[in-house]
Structures are given as C-alpha cells and as structure tokens.
Amino acid sequence: MINEHYVDMLKERSVIRAISERAAARRAEVGEQHVFDFSIGNPSVPTTHDFTEAMIDLYETESPIALHGYSPSTGLPVFTQAVADSLNRRFGMDYEPSHIYPTSGATAALAHAFRAVTKPGDEMITFAPYFPEYRPYSEAAGLTLTVLPCDPKDFQIDFAALEQAMNPNVQAILINTPNNPSGAVYSAATLQRLADLMRAKQEEYGHAIFLISDEPYREITFDGAEQPYPSKFYDNTLSCYSFSKSLSLPGERIGYVAVNPKAEQADIFGPMFTQISRCTGHNCPGASIQRAVARVIDETADLAVYGKNMELLYDTLIELGFEVVRPGGTFYMFPKALEDDANAFCEKAMHYDLFMVPSDSFGMPGYVRMSFCLDTSKVEAAIPALRRFVTEVYGR
Amino acid sequence: MINEHYVDMLKERSVIRAISERAAARRAEVGEQHVFDFSIGNPSVPTTHDFTEAMIDLYETESPIALHGYSPSTGLPVFTQAVADSLNRRFGMDYEPSHIYPTSGATAALAHAFRAVTKPGDEMITFAPYFPEYRPYSEAAGLTLTVLPCDPKDFQIDFAALEQAMNPNVQAILINTPNNPSGAVYSAATLQRLADLMRAKQEEYGHAIFLISDEPYREITFDGAEQPYPSKFYDNTLSCYSFSKSLSLPGERIGYVAVNPKAEQADIFGPMFTQISRCTGHNCPGASIQRAVARVIDETADLAVYGKNMELLYDTLIELGFEVVRPGGTFYMFPKALEDDANAFCEKAMHYDLFMVPSDSFGMPGYVRMSFCLDTSKVEAAIPALRRFVTEVYGR
Numbered sequence: 001m002i003n004e005h006y007v008d009m010l011k012e013r014s015v016i017r018a019i020s021e022r023a024a025a026r027r028a029e030v031g032e033q034h035v036f037d038f039s040i041g042n043p044s045v046p047t048t049h050d051f052t053e054a055m056i057d058l059y060e061t062e063s064p065i066a067l068h069g070y071s072p073s074t075g076l077p078v079f080t081q082a083v084a085d086s087l088n089r090r091f092g093m094d095y096e097p098s099h100i101y102p103t104s105g106a107t108a109a110l111a112h113a114f115r116a117v118t119k120p121g122d123e124m125i126t127f128a129p130y131f132p133e134y135r136p137y138s139e140a141a142g143l144t145l146t147v148l149p150c151d152p153k154d155f156q157i158d159f160a161a162l163e164q165a166m167n168p169n170v171q172a173i174l175i176n177t178p179n180n181p182s183g184a185v186y187s188a189a190t191l192q193r194l195a196d197l198m199r200a201k202q203e204e205y206g207h208a209i210f211l212i213s214d215e216p217y218r219e220i221t222f223d224g225a226e227q228p229y230p231s232k233f234y235d236n237t238l239s240c241y242s243f244s245k246s247l248s249l250p251g252e253r254i255g256y257v258a259v260n261p262k263a264e265q266a267d268i269f270g271p272m273f274t275q276i277s278r279c280t281g282h283n284c285p286g287a288s289i290q291r292a293v294a295r296v297i298d299e300t301a302d303l304a305v306y307g308k309n310m311e312l313l314y315d316t317l318i319e320l321g322f323e324v325v326r327p328g329g330t331f332y333m334f335p336k337a338l339e340d341d342a343n344a345f346c347e348k349a350m351h352y353d354l355f356m357v358p359s360d361s362f363g364m365p366g367y368v369r370m371s372f373c374l375d376t377s378k379v380e381a382a383i384p385a386l387r388r389f390v391t392e393v394y395g396r
Numbered sequence: 397m398i399n400e401h402y403v404d405m406l407k408e409r410s411v412i413r414a415i416s417e418r419a420a421a422r423r424a425e426v427g428e429q430h431v432f433d434f435s436i437g438n439p440s441v442p443t444t445h446d447f448t449e450a451m452i453d454l455y456e457t458e459s460p461i462a463l464h465g466y467s468p469s470t471g472l473p474v475f476t477q478a479v480a481d482s483l484n485r486r487f488g489m490d491y492e493p494s495h496i497y498p499t500s501g502a503t504a505a506l507a508h509a510f511r512a513v514t515k516p517g518d519e520m521i522t523f524a525p526y527f528p529e530y531r532p533y534s535e536a537a538g539l540t541l542t543v544l545p546c547d548p549k550d551f552q553i554d555f556a557a558l559e560q561a562m563n564p565n566v567q568a569i570l571i572n573t574p575n576n577p578s579g580a581v582y583s584a585a586t587l588q589r590l591a592d593l594m595r596a597k598q599e600e601y602g603h604a605i606f607l608i609s610d611e612p613y614r615e616i617t618f619d620g621a622e623q624p625y626p627s628k629f630y631d632n633t634l635s636c637y638s639f640s641k642s643l644s645l646p647g648e649r650i651g652y653v654a655v656n657p658k659a660e661q662a663d664i665f666g667p668m669f670t671q672i673s674r675c676t677g678h679n680c681p682g683a684s685i686q687r688a689v690a691r692v693i694d695e696t697a698d699l700a701v702y703g704k705n706m707e708l709l710y711d712t713l714i715e716l717g718f719e720v721v722r723p724g725g726t727f728y729m730f731p732k733a734l735e736d737d738a739n740a741f742c743e744k745a746m747h748y749d750l751f752m753v754p755s756d757s758f759g760m761p762g763y764v765r766m767s768f769c770l771d772t773s774k775v776e777a778a779i780p781a782l783r784r785f786v787t788e789v790y791g792r
Contacts, residue, residue, distance in 0.1 A: 001567060001603050002661055002668070003515050009671040046460035059452050064442035070646045104500060104649075104679040111677025119399050133674070140675035171397060207397050250466045251683025253500075265398055272398070275405040278529070279536035280676040281507020283500040286685055287647025 014132065015361045016040065019346070023355040030353070036382035037355045038370040041180065041331060043248040045301045051247060054295040058288055067291070071284045073274040075102035075256075082294035083256055087239075090298075091229035094261050101273040102284050104253040106216045107137070109240035113257050114141040115276045116269060117210040117238065118171045124212075125165060126174040127157055128363035129181050129334060131214070134174065146170075147363045155184035155325055155334070159193060166197075168205040173198065178217040178227055181362050181369035182334040183310075183327020185221060188228045195234035202236070208264045211237040216255070219246040219300050221329035222307045235262035238269075243293055245331075248301040254285040254293055306331045309372040309379045316383050320390045331373040334359070338394045342366050352389040354382065410528065411757045412436065415742070419751040426749070432778035434766040435751045437576065437727060439644040441697045447643060450691040454684055463687070467680045469670040471498035471652075478690035479652055486694075487625035490657050497669040498680050500649040502612045503533070505636035509653050510537040511672045512665060513606040513634065514567045520608075521561060522570040523553055524759035525577050525730060527610070530570065542566075543759045551580035551721055551730070555589060562593075564601040569594065574613040574623055577758050577765035578730040579706075579723020581617055584624040591630035598632070604660045607633040612651070615642040615696050617725035618703045631658035634665075639689055641727075644697035650681040650689055702727045705768040705775045712779050716786045727769040730755070734790045738764050748785040750778065 023037040080097035087093050103109040120142025127150050138145040148161045177186035202209050213230040221227055231237035242255035259269040310327055317324045317335050324335035337345035342358035359367035390396045419433040476493035483489050499505040516538025523546050534541040544557045573582035598605050609626040617623055627633035638651035655665040706723055713720045713731050720731035733741035738754035745752055755763035786792045
C-alpha cells in the first residue's frame with residue numbers, strides 16, 4: 001500500500017516554491033521584464049571556463065571505461081585529495097583524503113552528518129532564521145529540531161538562549177554561515193564563543209556534541225570580509241559543502257562532508273558514511289564531475305555580481321526606511337517587513353509584481369527574504385517598483 | 397555521539413568486496429596477467445561514441461547557466477520524456493513523463509520504491525539467489541525481507557513456496573530479472589503466473605501488493621532472447637533501472653523508477669518520491685548527464701562481449717562437469733560448487749588465482765558467482781587455470 005506518511009508530507013507546501021510559482025505564472029501573463037522575482041536562490045552566473053574545458057578534456061581524452069567506472073563509495077581519490085589539499089591550504093587544516101566524503105550536494109552531506117552523530121530521539125539545535133528544509137531533514141533522521149532565536153541586530157547567536165536550551169539530549173548544533181536567509185556571516189568571536197560553550201557542555205555532559213556546519217555560501221562574502229572556517233574553532237565539527245554556489249553548478253549535485261581530523265573517532269566517519277549511504281540509497285556524485293571539479297578546486301564563478309546587487313538593494317531598502325542588516329555574504333537579504341504580518345506584506349508587494357518570501361517558515365516572523373541572484377539590471381529595474389509599493393501602500 | 401548502528405554495520409563485511417580485495421592484492425603481487433578475477437560486476441565495455449559526443453556537444457554549445465541549473469526534483473522534462481517514450485515504444489506501455497522519476501542509479505531507485513509502497517514493519521518477499529545488498533536496503537526501510545527458494549533447475553520462481561509464504565503483511569514482492577547472480581531471465585510464463593498470484597492475493601487481502609522490479613541488466617540477454625517487461629504483466633509495478641550496464645556508465649549514477657500508469661494512485665508517486673528524496677537526502681542525477689542520456693536513450697554499449705564470454709565459460713564449465721544453468725542474461729554465471737561448502741571451494745580456487753564469490757550471501761549456499769564482465773582474452777586465459785584447479789583438486 002501507498003505509504004501515507006509521504007502523502008501527508010505533500011500537504012506542507014513550501015512557501016518559497018509557492019511564491020516562485022506565482023512569479024512564474026505572472027511572467028507568463030505580463031512578460032519577463034515586468035516581474036521582479038526575489039523568491040528563488042538559483043545561481044545567476046555561469047560556471048568557470050576552466051570547469052567547462054576540464055569536462056570537455058576528460059570526455060575527449062580519457063578512456064570511457066576509466067572515466068565512467070564505479071567510484072569507490074568513499075569517492076575518487078583524485079577528488080578527496082583535491083578537496084583536502086584545498087581546505088588545508090586555505091584554512092590551515094590537516095585533512096587527509098579519508099576525512100572528505102563526497103556527496104550529491106549539501107542536502108546529502110547534511111543527511112549523512114545528521115545520521116552519523118545522532119540517533120533517533122536525540123535533539124539538535126539550530127538558530128533562527130534557518131533554511132526551512134532543516135526541519136524535514138532532521139525529522140527524517142528522527143531528531144527533534146530545537147530552533148533558538150538569534151540576536152536580531154546582527155543575526156549572530158543569542159548565547160543566553162543557547163546556554164539555557166542546552167541539555168544532555170543535545171547531540172548536535174547545526175549552523176549555517178554565511179546564512180540563508182539572513183546573509184549573516186558568523187564572526188570569529190561568535191564561533192569562538194560557540195566552541196567554548198560546546199566544549200564546556202561536552203565536559204559537563206560527558207559526551208561529544210558535534211557541530212554540523214552547513215557552508216554552501218562559504219565563498220560568497222562581501223565588503224572584503226571572509227567567512228572564518230568553523231571547524232578551525234572546534235574539533236568535533238562536520239563541515240557540509242556544495243559546489244552549487246561557488247562554481248555555479250547547482251544541477252550537477254556535488255558536495256562533501258569534511259570531518260575534522262581531530263574529531264572524536266575521526267577515522268570511523270568515512271566507513272560510517274558508506275553505511276549511511278547504503279541505508280539511504282545515496283550514491284557518490286558522478287565520476288566525471290568529481291574529476292572535473294578536482295581540476296578547478298580553488299576556482300569560483302565570478303561572484304562579484306552578488307556583491308554589487310547587495311549594495312544596490314541594501315542602499316535602496318535603507319533609503320526607503322526598511323530595518324535591514326547589511327548582509328556579510330550569500331545572495332539573500334532579510335529586511336523587516338513594513339507591517340507585523342510579513343505574509344500580508346508579501347501579498348501586497350505582489351500587486352507591484354514584486355515577489356518576496358515571508359519569513360515565517362524561516363522561524364522568525366515579520367521579515368522577508370529577498371534573493372538577489374539576478375542580473376544587476378533586473379535589480380535596478382525593480383527599484384522603481386519597490387519605491388512605488390512602499391510609497392503607495394505604506395506612505396513612505 | 398557516534399551512531400553505533402552504522403559502526404555495527406561495518407562488521408558485516410561484503411564477501412564480494414573481500415574477495416575482490418584479495419584479487420587486487422594478488423594482482424599487485426604476481427601481476428595482472430596471472431590473476432583471473434571473476435568477483436566483481438563492473439562493466440568492461442566502453443560507453444557509446446554518441447554518448448561521449450552528446451556530452452561534449454552539451455558542454456560546447458549550451459549556456460552554462462541553463463546546462464547546470466537546478467533540475468526540478470522530479471527530473472528534467474527532456475529526460476523523463478525520453479525515458480517514457482522509449483519504454484512506451486519498446487514495451488507497449490503508456491507512461492507519461494510524470495511516471496518516470498530519475499534517481500542516482502538503481503540503488504536510489506530501490507530506496508524510493510521500497511519506501512513508497514511499504515511502511516516500517518511490513519514484509520517484502522524476494523527470491524534466492526538474490527543481490528546481497530537487498531538486505532541492508534530493506535532493513536533501512538524498516539522491512540522484514542523474506543527470501544524464498546527458487547526452482548534450482550532454471551532459477552525461476554518456486555510458486556508453491558510463494559503461495560505458502562504469502563500473508564496479509566506482505567506489501568511488496570521484489571524481483572530482479574535478468575538476475576544477479578544466477579543470470580536467469582524470468583520468462584513470460586513466470587511473470588504471468590506471478591501476476592495472477594499477486595492479483596488473487598490483492599483481492600483476498602483487500603490491499604494493493606506492489607511488484608518492485610529491479611532491472612539493471614534488462615538489455616544484457618543472450619541467445620536472441622529478450623527480457624519480457626514485468627510491468628506489462630502486472631499493473632501495480634515499479635520498475636527500477638540504471639544505465640550503468642546498458643550504457644556502461646556505472647560511475648555516473650543515473651537511473652529511474654518507472655510507475656506503471658495503471659498502478660493504484662499512479663499519479664501520487666512522483667510527488668511522493670520527491671518527499672522520500674527530501675527525507676533521505678537524495679538528489680536527482682546531475683543535470684548534464686540527464687540531458688546527455690536523453691539524447692542516446694535507445695542506445696547500448698556493445699554488449700556482445702558478454703554473450704561471447706558466457707558461451708566460452710558455459711562450455712568450459714559443462715566440459716569440466718559442473719552443474720550450471722545457462723544464463724539468459726547479465727554478466728554472471730552461477731554454477732554449483734564441486735563440494736557442498738562453496739566457501740571452501742572458493743578458497744581452494746584462489747590457490748589457482750581464480751577468484752569467485754561463494755553463494756552464501758546470495759541466500760543459496762553451495763554455488764559460486766562468476767562475473768564475466770572481462771575481456772574475452774581474459775576468460776580464455778582463465779580456462780587452463782580452471783581446468784588445472786578442477787583436475788588437481790577434484791580429480792575431474
């Protein structure tokens with residue numbers, strides 16, 4: 001018989017998807033150029049020329065049997081070595097290739113990380129605002145996801161709330177920095193304080209507490225800042241990554257989990273991950289994409305457009321009187337709505353063909369997420385619409 | 397804390413992998429040419445020229461943003477349409493693209509199929525000899541896997557055993573044809589009888605019983621025979637497929653589940669599969685591989701070598717006095733060992749640098765699996781070693 005559990009899940013519609021579908025319908029109605037769609041986080045820049053060349057070269061010169069043969073379930077050594085070397089060089093880590101487990105994007109990386117360091121019934125903590133998919137992902141692993149508030153002035157961690165929420169059933173803390181949807185970049189001070197607190201609680205409870213760090217936006221930072229590497233601050237860290245954003249390859253599904261070599265039983269993780277893959281039906285990313293990404297491991301697509309869009313949108317929102325924290329990275333901005341009900345705000349904005357996502361499903365009502373992975377000309381074109389909307393509806 | 401469940405799983409070593417590692421060690425010791433490794437089922441022929449050309453063309457001519465953009469979680473329409481058209485054309489089915497759900501290989505296809513039509517605590521039946529990974533896959537879905545004997549004279553289904561084992565808790569029957577490890581191709585008569593029995597039991601128990609048909613070897617058949625399409629015989633069928641073997645792309649991880657359009661609630665499966673993917677961390681196959689495979693959907697690699705190897709090996713085994721059923725397909729043969737204990741038989745064979753897999757983990761002790769996805773010259777070179785082994789150890 002049909003498994004009703006998955007049918008029931010269909011009732012919880014994704015708000016992001018619903019709004020993006022309304023934007024698409026509106027585009028079909030009035031034309032692309034009249035619709036300002038800030039709903040979806042889909043990279044808007046092309047991947048690098050070198051990546052394309054690497055793939056063509058592999059297909060033109062490698063033996064097809066070697067190129068398309070099974071990858072070991074722990075990944076192709078050429079890929080895990082390239083990732084380990086790159087992280088070691090960039091962040092002063094000491095990863096061996098065996099600490100890198102290739103996954104089909106960050107979603108699969110999280111699925112492995114969650115299962116490796118928790119068991120059903122455990123508690124995991126994360127911080128609002130958070131990526132709404134964390135909820136089904138953690139429920140599927142049998143976890144209780146506790147969402148704690150952040151400090152709304154900068155979206156860093158509210159440590160008083162964390163201190164109070166900690167208890168021996170907490171086996172993992174999940175962070176996402178640079179953060180979707182707030183654009184916040186956790187500072188070294190935040191990461192240091194988090195690590196200190198987690199170490200103290202490990203000591204107090206007598207068991208490891210893992211930091212699961214979701215970092216798909218690691219390379220998209222603004223104003224010359226860089227994302228401090230969370231694993232550098234805390235040994236029991238699993239870093240989850242995807243090349244979707246940095247290399248603009250969202251459809252190619254390639255990422256990894258990196259296990260800090262100083263983590264408790266660090267060397268058991270690779271073998272454990274293969275067992276988790278068996279249980280979930282996961283498979284390594286495709287063999288040829290592993291090889292191509294390995295060749296361009298330190299490259300990124302030209303991400304400068306996101307910074308430019310951020311400036312433009314941020315300045316506009318400030319000028320229009322929004323409360324908004326200047327994003328440190330990602331391609332999202334998270335202004336406060338101009339009325340308490342962000343859903344009502346977003347509905348009204350749609351009359352001006354402005355599509356934004358109300359923040360309720362991000363665990364922090366009253367805000368809106370604006371994705372600015374768009375051509376800059378599109379952001380520029382949206383400004384008059386934003387201005388009209390705010391003036392006509394809110395008298396600003 | 398580390399999840400001990402996955403650590404425990406590490407204790408159950410895969411026999412196939414263990415033997416293949418011994419073969420690899422021996423190759424390092426005495427040289428490739430002296431080792432006859434029948435342990436691993438890794439396609440030994442190159443993919444098609446057209447596939448390689450398709451991928452190069454995509455990379456050379458498509459816009460990178462379009463090529464590498466997110467695939468909808470239900471797959472790229474160009475891929476699902478191509479699969480549906482191909483199956484409809486070849487097997488007289490009426491699939492719509494929405495009945496095809498792309499997965500990262502057959503493993504992921506099975507993971508989705510199991511979860512869609514069963515819930516934890518349910519029973520699933522399969523038939524010995526069976527692919528050993530079915531056990532962890534079904535345990536991970538919370539299922540009890542009941543393994544029934546086959547008819548050893550042709551490895552078709554033992555219907556008396558099936559009739560007796562059926563009970564209302566059975567929600568699915570899992571078949572694998574052409575079969576790994578026996579090489580058996582279920583006949584139209586077998587599939588018809590199975591369908592009749594399942595329909596009667598659906599009626600009797602008042603609930604759907606799904607047929608999950610694992611078909612990665614569908615295109616590798618011998619002696620001019622073809623694999624009858626199981627879904628054609630029984631409406632409540634989920635067909636699980638991988639292009640690993642037919643297109644010789646094992647490392648590229650692309651397959652699908654095809655839902656029979658006449659299945660109960662056939663149209664709910666696509667949306668359900670997306671929810672299962674969310675829960676397991678699964679992602680669609682890479683966008684570019686979906687596009688490339690769509691372009692060569694009806695092609696196969698040159699699979700003739702497998703038939704040639706089969707003839708050679710079968711004739712040799714018969715000549716040496718083995719009891720062996722002539723395989724109808726796959727690249728496996730499943731002779732009876734020359735002593736009751738197949739493990740002892742395989743250990744002795746290793747002294748002749750012959751590496752075969754004892755059948756205990758396939759649920760049918762006393763046999764060995766020989767993979768003949770090798771260059772024909774390798775099979776030829778193995779014959780004198782086989783002859784010496786059988787003569788010296790078993791006096792034949």
